Amino acid sequence: MEKQNVTIYDVARESGVSMATVSRVLNGNSNVRQATKEKVLKVIDDLDYRPNAVARGLASKKTTTVGVIIPDVTDGYFSSLARGIDDIATMYKYNIILANSDDNPDKEASVLNTLLSKQVDGIIFMGNEINDDLRADFKRSDCPIVLAGSVDINNSVPSVNIDYADAVKNETERLIKNGNSRIAFASGSMKQDVNKKYRLKGYVSALENNGIKFNEKLVFETKGTYEDGYDLAEQIINDKVTAAVATNDELAAGILNGMTDRGVSVPQDFELFTSNNTKLAKMMRPQLSSITQPLYDIGAVAMRLLTKIMNKEEIDNRYVVLGYEIVERDSTK
Amino acid sequence: MEKQNVTIYDVARESGVSMATVSRVLNGNSNVRQATKEKVLKVIDDLDYRPNAVARGLASKKTTTVGVIIPDVTDGYFSSLARGIDDIATMYKYNIILANSDDNPDKEASVLNTLLSKQVDGIIFMGNEINDDLRADFKRSDCPIVLAGSVDINNSVPSVNIDYADAVKNETERLIKNGNSRIAFASGSMKQDVNKKYRLKGYVSALENNGIKFNEKLVFETKGTYEDGYDLAEQIINDKVTAAVATNDELAAGILNGMTDRGVSVPQDFELFTSNNTKLAKMMRPQLSSITQPLYDIGAVAMRLLTKIMNKEEIDNRYVVLGYEIVERDSTK
């Protein structure tokens, strides 16, 4: 058993043409006579030749791979985005280098670096916090970057999102219409601009529009985990809150179970809206009312946008805002 | 703004040494005087030089990236494995090319091919069905491959798993001890050897060990989705089944909700065990009793095993079987 050694040179020799010609048929260059093309193709098949993408990358300066930075694949929100990204990437003949960052700035910076050293053609970044360092890295990188389901208040990079503020505003108003006035805002980290600058704002403006005074005590900041939500339920009960908007599904799931396990009936005595409509929302009992984000599409559109940028096509809109809807299931009246 | 052009040659010139020397300090080769080393390092820093991994890969025939084939990142079982894989990969300075296959043989073959053309140093394969074609591809590839949480009855490739048969046997026996005799085996596709050759076998042997006659009618084959489970509940009710073992968590979640929504109380009138203990198991109400697979570890160990193989280290055991436990929560008595 020898190692795979057959190179473009071998197939050139075997088929009695030059490597240039082989390269041409490989790359679908039209300037090849049909006959020669077929001859070469046959040899390629006979020799079981497989072009070396690394050599190709070095010569052409294109690797047909894009980097994807994700906080955690295990998170249903991000993995849904990732799936959309990969599908579109595959469609455009790209592969994906996936790297978990845990939203940790150091890891992000480090990963970004190794991605760049691997000469990826582009990068899709997902992350909840984008700080100045990262923005600077992005700028310096001279590599196409698109944010997917991730917000940069500075709009320093192209991105694909929904209107988070508007969505939360909408949810909150429905809660108000249902007669609630003590509505909690159950949030993941406020270091995240989505939460602090967008969702919270939507929450506040819904309150104001309806003459309800904003009460800082009803804003609960957590790390956004299921456990956080579960524990938070106790506090929510003590604070006599009658409804809540949660910024992500696992947190909401925790709150829901926390309330139910403590004897509160949802939605009769407590209403709850969540924000991502991951699979989880439908699996909970009662099922969670939610903003329905087009998660897969956000990833898909982000990847599509990236291909355009890598391809230097004209871009009409670098800051895509996809539509969302609200589905009322059983956690609201 | 120029493109990044600084190469090893530039830093060689700037620091007044040859590229060979720069290459040496880059690769931690000891045969470099401390003084020169520092000088070079400084220039590297000044020039903001970043070695080109592609060129490096071509020259050294090592890309420090491994391919990961996964049915669907969106699936909690596999994404947990993927997380373990990535963490260990990162620890050993590898990156991961992640590709979704949907368990589709064509996609798997195609992805495998492009992975090989990209000269990955190794591959972690996750998938529920491994057929002869795939085995042949593996064999022909001459590339280290490890299966993670995926079973190959032929043991043609190194793998990391738990003892699925034993685990299901255990669950089933507990159900029997609780007084059940009409126990369903709710399964994903029987084309999958884990289900057909392992889990089902465990189920059957538990029955036999306890003098219960195996009833084929109580084996329900589905595609393993949440919806499948939900629908299946009706049939389960009609068949007067009093307990079930499900082969994966989403399926179990569907069954659970399907039963509950149809007015059956769990675990009083129906007991349920599931098999993967993903996050979901704890989020359901009642919480799902389950086999607790060390998902993250399976991925991590698989990746570690792969590094050893890539590194041509001595391997004591190519077919790792990790321990599992059973946690009884509220879906069983």
Add this chain to the structure above:
DNA sequence: CTGTTAGCGCCTTCAC
């Protein structure tokens, strides 16, 4: 339409 010739950026003997 096809062949020739340079590299792409780095590693790796082999001398010195």
Add this chain to the structure above:
DNA sequence: GTGAAGGCGCTAACAG
């Protein structure tokens, strides 16, 4: 300890 030189496998002008 350090430099020179030859590839790695392929693409990309440039000729013809």
